[in-house]
Amino acid sequence: MTSLWLAWRTTKRYRVRAVLAVVGVAVIGALLFDMLLLSRGLLASFADLLNSGGFDVRIVGSEGMPIVRLPIAGSTRLANELRALPEVRDVVLIRIERATLWSNERTSRPVTLVGTTQASGGPYTIVRGDDLPRDSSFDRCPILVSRHLAASLGVEPGSSVKISVNPDGVRSALPAVSCRVTGVVNFFFASAGENSVATTMTALQQALSEPAVDADLILAASQPATGPAAAVRAIHRVRPDLRAYSNEDVVALFNQNGFAYFRQISFVLSSLTTVFAFLLVATLLTVSVNQRLGEIAALRALGISRGRIASILLWESALLVGGGALLALPLGGLLALGLDHLLRQMPGLPERLHFFVFQWRAVATHAALFGVTAAAAAAYPMWLTARLPIAATLRREVVG
């Protein structure tokens, strides 16, 4: 009879306490698994979001992405210079303004208006209608509206609307321009309830009544052969006054600043849950061993070695912790869905951003932590049985 089989028989004999221990480990393990998912989930999701647009370098006029954006002087000329760089494959200009969209004389919504030189395949998925046209000579102000805005105003592809821009920090009452909805889209970077509109840079220029509009964000795609770091260096040589960040830089900046809270809570709760699981199993095993001292002494008297007894206890610990840890994975997955839904109610978060993202690395860390926990939890009971005086214990247990 192997040690594993003996451990299994013991676990079955005390099934109520074993089930409760497994349930306890599973619940705590689910929380640990979720904290491991959280420890890098938001970063992984944010990196995925940044990479989804196909551009890996972001250029802004001010320090600290992306809180304050200053218009980049001479951005059209700069875009042409950047396109000529061997490290750069593509360049897109973006300008973001606050605006008001009127679906009719009386109904309006404040919107985030994004002007872009990217004609198609922008950071959105088309739900209905078409993308922005490549040639704007037929359509002076084509716009894409977010699903939320389309539903709230009842506009569809083909609808005519009016847009008036309200530039930041400028006291103005610009005239409204007539625009046509070409498509209803899901913007990657928009929050669930955000009213977003995308249009061409030419149309935005017209709405701003300016002869030329400077971009406040320039996106660049690096050549695959050279990579984003080389593109950032090349851009810095062209315009040292601007800040160019690769997607990795933006994620690192986000990790340093915006993600600190979740990194801390993930670390604290991962540590606490591991300690908690250790205490749970160690206490249960110790109490259980104390109850079975006579039985263990009898086994030793029959000739079963110390090593074998220790091995049985180690397997008992592994069965409790392993069973709980295995159950913790699906339980943690379900819990992560609930917690993610809860955290994504935070205002202003992009709809596609998630806090809990499945990663095999988290599963491996979870398994490693529980492996160590199982071994550590069994250590004291093993030590207790190893130094058990057989005759004295038998006498005490039988006579007592």
Added chain:
Amino acid sequence: MSRWFRVTAIALLSAAALAHASDSPVDAQAPGVLLSRQLAARAHVSIGDTVTFAADPEGTRRVTLRVAGIYEPTPDPMRFTAQRLEAHLHLPDLVALVADGADPAAREAVDAINVKLTDPGDAARFGAELAARAPGVAVTPTSRARDDDPFAVLDRFHVAISAVTVIGATAFLLALMVIRAEERRDTVAILRLIGISRRSLLAAVAIEGLLIAVVGAIFGVLTAFAAEGLVNRVFQARYDTALVFLRVTPSIALRSVAIALPLGVAAGIGASWPLLRGEILSLFRR
């Protein structure tokens, strides 16, 4: 030796009076400036020192000011990782430093105006009226609605995590109580055999669970109180902020005890219930 720092300069009309009040007659010619504690420490300056502020890295537009005071920035949970290298200047000093000389209107421009309403409930009406009178001006209330507050979401997240922890802890407690009940199987059998009623035994088990829960809850609350200072000191030192990260309030302590007590009693009764409910002979394994 001169040191250069990138600083967030803030000008408040209300701060001007404070700075003037601390001006000494000796160097009253240099305007006063208030520096954040972090900036003063990084720049190795103290009250009375003279510092130079420039609007550009080349220092072409500069102003020399005297440090009138050092202040602790109001802790901001949204920016606790940011280095608070800040200075409060008199509004005219800041305008003189940064305003574009070619634009006469620049001397009249400010980034924001804080308004305290007589009736805070009028915020929406005031905002609408101001937006109508001054197109392009964005009016934002400083207080957030509960649904629009990220800390309300974090609060719910913490409650959810607490609930999961309570479930795990309950399973742990129940397992221990089951072991304890098993240990006393013979004792319970004998007590029942000599005529002690189930009700009395149940009460004894409930009281025991209650006592364990009370001791556990008090230990937990005391541990939390002890950890409060340690956690705050560690994180305040880590992020160089006066922000309070952890606060164990009496209501939180009471809530913990209120949850622990019924759980302890229920775990005690639940674990012993099979022994109290079964036939006496079955307790002797007959």
